[in-house]
Amino acid sequence: MSKRIGMEIALAAAEAVALCKPDVVAAYPITPNTHVPEHLSDIVAEGRLDAEFICVESEHSALSACCGASGAGARSFTATSSQGLAYMSEIIPIASSMRLPVVMIVGNRALSGPINIWNDQSDIMYQRDSGWISMFAANGQETIDMAIQAFKIAEHRDVMLPVNVNLDGFQLTHVVEPMEMPDQKEVDSFLPPFKPIATLHPDKIVSMGTLGLPEIFNETAKSKDEILKDSRRVILEVWKEWEEKFGRKYEPIEACEARGSDVLLMTLGSMGETAEVAVEEARKDGISVGLLKLKLWRPFPFEELRKAVKGCKVLAVLDRAVSYGGPGGPVFSEVRSAFYDMQERPVVINEIIGLGGRDVPVSDFRKIIEKSVQAIKTKPEEEYEIFGVRGS
Amino acid sequence: MKKKKKWPEDWQDLNPGCMVFEPGSAREYHTGSWRAERPIFDESKCIRCGVCYIFCPEGCISQNKNGYFEADLDYCKGCGICAHECWPRAIKMIEEG
Amino acid sequence: MSIVENFDLYAPRLIDKEEYFSAGHRACQGCGEALAIRLMCKALGKDTVVVNATGCMEVISTMYPTTAWNLPWIHVAFPNAAAVAAGVEAGLKVMRRKGRIPDRDVKTVAIGGDGGTFDIGFQALSGTMERGHDVLYVCFDNEAYMNTGIQRSGATPFGASTTTAPAGVASSGKGQWKKNITEIMVAHNVPYVATACHSYPIDFMNKVKKARSIKGPSFIHCLSVCPTGWRVPSAHAIKMGRLAVETGIFPLYEVEEGKYRMTYRPERIRPVEDYIKGQGRFRHLSPDELTAIQKRITLEYNKLLDKVDNLHSWGELQD
Ligand SMILES: Cc1ncc(C[n+]2csc(CCOP(=O)(O)OP(=O)(O)O)c2C)c(N)n1
Ligand code: SF4
Ligand code: SF4
Ligand code: SF4
Ligand SMILES: [Mg+2]
Numbered sequence: 001m002s003k004r005i006g007m008e009i010a011l012a013a014a015e016a017v018a019l020c021k022p023d024v025v026a027a028y029p030i031t032p033n034t035h036v037p038e039h040l041s042d043i044v045a046e047g048r049l050d051a052e053f054i055c056v057e058s059e060h061s062a063l064s065a066c067c068g069a070s071g072a073g074a075r076s077f078t079a080t081s082s083q084g085l086a087y088m089s090e091i092i093p094i095a096s097s098m099r100l101p102v103v104m105i106v107g108n109r110a111l112s113g114p115i116n117i118w119n120d121q122s123d124i125m126y127q128r129d130s131g132w133i134s135m136f137a138a139n140g141q142e143t144i145d146m147a148i149q150a151f152k153i154a155e156h157r158d159v160m161l162p163v164n165v166n167l168d169g170f171q172l173t174h175v176v177e178p179m180e181m182p183d184q185k186e187v188d189s190f191l192p193p194f195k196p197i198a199t200l201h202p203d204k205i206v207s208m209g210t211l212g213l214p215e216i217f218n219e220t221a222k223s224k225d226e227i228l229k230d231s232r233r234v235i236l237e238v239w240k241e242w243e244e245k246f247g248r249k250y251e252p253i254e255a256c257e258a259r260g261s262d263v264l265l266m267t268l269g270s271m272g273e274t275a276e277v278a279v280e281e282a283r284k285d286g287i288s289v290g291l292l293k294l295k296l297w298r299p300f301p302f303e304e305l306r307k308a309v310k311g312c313k314v315l316a317v318l319d320r321a322v323s324y325g326g327p328g329g330p331v332f333s334e335v336r337s338a339f340y341d342m343q344e345r346p347v348v349i350n351e352i353i354g355l356g357g358r359d360v361p362v363s364d365f366r367k368i369i370e371k372s373v374q375a376i377k378t379k380p381e382e383e384y385e386i387f388g389v390r391g392s
Numbered sequence: 393m394k395k396k397k398k399w400p401e402d403w404q405d406l407n408p409g410c411m412v413f414e415p416g417s418a419r420e421y422h423t424g425s426w427r428a429e430r431p432i433f434d435e436s437k438c439i440r441c442g443v444c445y446i447f448c449p450e451g452c453i454s455q456n457k458n459g460y461f462e463a464d465l466d467y468c469k470g471c472g473i474c475a476h477e478c479w480p481r482a483i484k485m486i487e488e489g
Numbered sequence: 490m491s492i493v494e495n496f497d498l499y500a501p502r503l504i505d506k507e508e509y510f511s512a513g514h515r516a517c518q519g520c521g522e523a524l525a526i527r528l529m530c531k532a533l534g535k536d537t538v539v540v541n542a543t544g545c546m547e548v549i550s551t552m553y554p555t556t557a558w559n560l561p562w563i564h565v566a567f568p569n570a571a572a573v574a575a576g577v578e579a580g581l582k583v584m585r586r587k588g589r590i591p592d593r594d595v596k597t598v599a600i601g602g603d604g605g606t607f608d609i610g611f612q613a614l615s616g617t618m619e620r621g622h623d624v625l626y627v628c629f630d631n632e633a634y635m636n637t638g639i640q641r642s643g644a645t646p647f648g649a650s651t652t653t654a655p656a657g658v659a660s661s662g663k664g665q666w667k668k669n670i671t672e673i674m675v676a677h678n679v680p681y682v683a684t685a686c687h688s689y690p691i692d693f694m695n696k697v698k699k700a701r702s703i704k705g706p707s708f709i710h711c712l713s714v715c716p717t718g719w720r721v722p723s724a725h726a727i728k729m730g731r732l733a734v735e736t737g738i739f740p741l742y743e744v745e746e747g748k749y750r751m752t753y754r755p756e757r758i759r760p761v762e763d764y765i766k767g768q769g770r771f772r773h774l775s776p777d778e779l780t781a782i783q784k785r786i787t788l789e790y791n792k793l794l795d796k797v798d799n800l801h802s803w804g805e806l807q808d
Contacts, residue, residue, distance in 0.1 A: 068576025472724030
């Protein structure tokens, strides 16, 4: 039976990971995600989890060790943030290319520089094209649930891809929330043992990580793309099963008061919770506004998005990262390309908010809603803006 | 027998993660074609010490049923190490022709 | 001394006939690194997992869809062989403990070139050694980044000309001395560290076997002649390795629990010139530079002998 708990979310994430019985955990400390590996090492030290905890000397080695362990056939887990994620980045696309279903929790934090330890999502966006499944939790409960789902999705025969579960640094990692923690029996019945494609063992010899010549490289890329896209099917299956077993529903895009609303906000991660408050207030004031919470970032849910915006006039995409010199925010870029072939599509505006931990109170969301309402009549001049920036 | 293809034809034919499940399959490729010189073994001088076998980077020298050593010319790259290291001078390199 | 050290005439009978690193690999003619790997595998035997850093040996052995390896093998990237090996070792250990794989010893062996060991893979190597993983790391040192075209590394010897430290009017090739990786590994206080060379195959294989049998981290620094990068005839690959040892440039020794031992001590140390003159990469060196190199090599050799004579083993602590 699940248990009601009140706990810091990072610790709860570690507890959830421990329920999945990883064989190898390799991680390196970095704020704001340090509590995840710290707490896992506690769990191992207390004898509650039989795992090898490798105190690596860097994040590059953390993911490398996870790749080695996963290749050997061990369920492997790591966690990091920001500079740590960037430091891993050489290995990130290799893990997916090698079909090693490592699970990673990312406590999202701004990438330097200037150096900053607070939250935005520039760290994971920098890894966008690495072939991982990528999902975002909006609160503590989703963090726990996604951490467990991640192993099942990653290790599914048709997937065998690494998964990153993102939660906003501090905003989520360091917050105490009431949550429901599944018990060991429930997790055991949900998550089957890891059956790898091959293992590094002399009883059945395999070579992993071979050299790909130009003659096969297009084909390897096609295969990566198809498998990642097809993982959507498995993700939906797993989420359905989760709902049946645990009663909590997951969708690539969660819609709140979206149907029939003139204006929609679209969020990724914890800002969805604040946005929801703003949307509720605005609706009380008679504004026709709803909210889309994007949970699945890769594979990107194009179909669901197109359905979700039917009838809406303005969609305000809220990003917490900038694609410098490019189209604005990375989510915005995806959204617009999703709409290109649609006959009737909403006006899309992009507000880049909350960079490097800048506070985004409910009142800011209200301002964005207002701007979006105006955009129904007059399209704003600028396609995107960094919200609340001084001097502009 | 179906002739083995050099490359997997379609993307669906690739092994997951480009893993290779046939150990030692590099033998399908014959490096003997690189050779400019070939080693000739003179059994009358050979003392069957195996030095040539030990030092061949290709591992393509083996002992025949008479106990003498010979090179598998499918793989011998003609580096000349065996000839250089054979102290009874039982191996000579001669030009391919 | 016969042409091969300790080479009992019918030594081939004693070594594993199995070729775990099969012919058909694409290494250049006379590649010392390929030979060293072949010998290493014979000494390791079948219960081994190999973790390979990017470099010549990975590129020439696993062109998809084929592999030269007859052992379980994984390559992830250039800087991380030691870290991947740590993960493999931990994974195998925990799975064995949980009964998911057969209950027998399978050794994890990481291999890398000098670039992947002295330079870019140095941090991961240090971490794995310091954490005490049951991993043997073998560095195949051909004294430059050969895979990318003979660039200078921390292992390139003083005075060698490389494509990034070329000899020219204003330069005499590399202006710094070779990093002493073996001593750095000794300083990690791991149970076993050794130097070796493919030109002394029995010595090398004995060291591999010893390292394999030791529980915990071990390191072998194997000088591997690269005829392409050193600009020597391929037939001279073995001879060059032998000269490196006989001139005292690359002494063969092992350090077991802190105790130094020469595993082969030439009766007479030859002048370094014997080694240097046969190699294109040193062709530009002046007599003065040669003298400087000779002085330094003699000093280093003597320093090593002092250690052999005077340093204690931490094995003594147990007495
Ligand atoms: C992070 C990274 N930097 C650079 C390279 C390019 N690179 C591949 S192999 C190599 C040199 C390998 O040298 P070494 O380790 O000495 O092995 P060798 O080829 O000489 O056997 C370099 C520079 C790479 N693959 N990855
Ligand atoms: S090295 Fe020469 S003598 Fe020895 S086995 Fe080979 S061919 Fe015969
Ligand atoms: S020439 Fe070289 S490759 Fe050919 S058999 Fe002799 S040592 Fe082997
Ligand atoms: S470049 Fe040197 S190390 Fe690389 S394959 Fe050729 S001979 Fe061997
Ligand atoms: Mg090298």
